[in-house]
Amino acid sequence: MNDVIKAMLERRSCRKYKPEQIKDEDLQQILEAGKYAATGHGWQSPKMVVIQNPEIIAKLSKWNAQIMGVKSDPFYGAPTVILVLADATKPTAVQDGSLVMGNLMLAAHSLGLGSCWINRAKEEFATEEGKVLLKQWGIEGDYIGVGHCVLGYPDGNLPKAAPRKDDYVVTVK
Numbered sequence: 001m002n003d004v005i006k007a008m009l010e011r012r013s014c015r016k017y018k019p020e021q022i023k024d025e026d027l028q029q030i031l032e033a034g035k036y037a038a039t040g041h042g043w044q045s046p047k048m049v050v051i052q053n054p055e056i057i058a059k060l061s062k063w064n065a066q067i068m069g070v071k072s073d074p075f076y077g078a079p080t081v082i083l084v085l086a087d088a089t090k091p092t093a094v095q096d097g098s099l100v101m102g103n104l105m106l107a108a109h110s111l112g113l114g115s116c117w118i119n120r121a122k123e124e125f126a127t128e129e130g131k132v133l134l135k136q137w138g139i140e141g142d143y144i145g146v147g148h149c150v151l152g153y154p155d156g157n158l159p160k161a162a163p164r165k166d167d168y169v170v171t172v173k
């Protein structure tokens with residue numbers, strides 16, 4: 001098995017992070033991997049918003065928890081959040097953003113970092129509050145929230161992969 005496929009099989013969602021920040025050189029490589037995801041028509045419709053400011057992470061976490069109806073930290077203490085948005089005017093926005101998310105998580109794993117897709121970005125950035133936040137960050141236009149890729153050093157072992165479904169693949173003859 002080659003290294004890329006091995007990484008795909010071994011990546012797992014991390015749900016407990018050390019507070020230590022990730023190295024900027026790792027972050028830059030992860031973002032570069034995100035930029036090179038395939039996009040519909042090559043439009044590069046997604047945007048990646050890097051958030052390392054603890055106050056902003058705490059605010060987003062509280063908001064995300066509220067949407068989910070829980071009091072726990074949905075970001076699991078991760079010191080870096082990459083919020084992936086995609087241009088709502090493009091028909092492939094969600095697919096494009098999802099592929100960026102996949103690249104980010106895989107790149108993080110390849111560098112020995114933990115990651116997890118955290119949902120509810122769609123709900124957050126469909127609100128007026130979300131739109132105001134995007135404006136404050138200098139993001140103009142109509143953007144859909146696709147996901148938050150949280151990143152950091154895993155605190156403890158990652159769970160084992162669930163067995164794959166027997167009927168995952170259908171071969172038509």
Ligand SMILES: Cc1cc2nc3c(=O)[nH]c(=O)nc-3n(C[C@H](O)[C@H](O)[C@H](O)COP(=O)(O)O)c2cc1C
Nearest residue numbers: 011012013014015074116117118119120147161162
């Ligand atoms: C679209 C999507 C949304 C997800 N949202 C969350 C989430 O909000 N919180 C979370 O802990 N994990 C979330 N996950 C991670 C999944 O729970 C995880 O990928 C799944 O359990 C399989 O585990 P693995 O990533 O270790 O293979 C999400 C994954 C995807 C693809």
